[in-house]
Amino acid sequence: MDPNATAQLYEQLRKELEPPQPDINKATGMLNKLKIGMTGLPDTAQGHTLARQILEQAVLLSIRAKDLPSFERYIAQLKPYYYDYAASLTPSPSQYPILGLNLLRLLAQNRIAEFHSELELIPTDQHQGNQYIRHPIALEQYMMEGAFKRIWNARSDVPSDMYTFFMDMLMDTIRDEIADCSEKAYASVPLGEAQKLMLFATPKQLQDFAAKRGWTESQGSYFFHTSSSSTPRGEIPSMQLIKETLSYAKELERII
Numbered sequence: 051m052d053p054n055a056t057a058q059l060y061e062q063l064r065k066e067l068e069p070p071q072p073d074i075n076k077a078t079g080m081l082n083k084l085k086i087g088m089t090g091l092p093d094t095a096q097g098h099t100l101a102r103q104i105l106e107q108a109v110l111l112s113i114r115a116k117d118l119p120s121f122e123r124y125i126a127q128l129k130p131y132y133y134d135y136a137a138s139l140t141p142s143p144s145q146y147p148i149l150g151l152n153l154l155r156l157l158a159q160n161r162i163a164e165f166h167s168e169l170e171l172i173p174t175d176q177h178q179g180n181q182y183i184r185h186p187i188a189l190e191q192y193m194m195e196g197a198f199k200r201i202w203n204a205r206s207d208v209p210s211d212m213y214t215f216f217m218d219m220l221m222d223t224i225r226d227e228i229a230d231c232s233e234k235a236y237a238s239v240p241l242g243e244a245q246k247l248m249l250f251a252t253p254k255q256l257q258d259f260a261a262k263r264g265w266t267e268s269q270g271s272y273f274f275h276t277s278s279s280s281t282p283r284g285e286i287p288s289m290q291l292i293k294e295t296l297s298y299a300k301e302l303e304r305i306i
């Protein structure tokens with residue numbers, strides 16, 4: 051495809067993705083043609099800029115389509131343009147919104163180590179100075195503190211509507227973590243407390259979640275029924291541990 055035709059098709063894709071609910075199939079068809087057109091772009095700053103813009107639209111399309119594998123793939127393809135070609139290209143206004151989305155995606159998938167690895171690639175002055183980067187950093191801090199209510203409240207304060215998809219995914223991850231801990235700590239929980247604990251807005255949402263987890267509703271509570279299916283915990287052999295520790299101490303004393 052001629053580079054000029056590629057540029058024109060890119061503009062069509064950009065306009066197609068502007069509405070909150072674009073035609074996903076039509077946009078995907080455009081993107082497939084653009085990916086072929088990218089192979090004919092010149093190895094110049096202008097060609098690299100257009101390739102970067104196409105990939106940025108691909109990232110946004112993957113979110114609209116809720117296609118996580120594609121999102122991850124296009125992010126990986128964008129990184130060279132954001133980092134390796136940074137000195138030769140004009141900075142993209144979409145760079146930090148997209149990098150912030152990627153950080154939020156890693157949080158939502160509970161990939162904390164990768165979150166910090168990606169954060170190290172971003173200049174430190176952007177960590178608090180850029181709203182798109184500051185937002186996921188704050189969420190990660192809330193997670194470490196166990197301040198899940200603050201994460202719930204942060205859903206209404208996202209820097210872009212594109213962040214809502216990953217915020218919902220993050221809440222699902224948090225609910226699963228809370229449920230795992232609750233099932234290990236308690237035999238049951240009252241219905242009203244369960245809705246607050248799991249941060250659901252309606253009882254119907256809690257009912258669907260409880261059904262997915264296999265909880266049983268009875269006498270105004272949800273029962274977890276995990277004790278019978280979980281592996282029995284053996285007693286800690288305290289006397290044996292004491293004897294072994296004393297034996298190690300004696301051996302160490304001989305060596306010294």
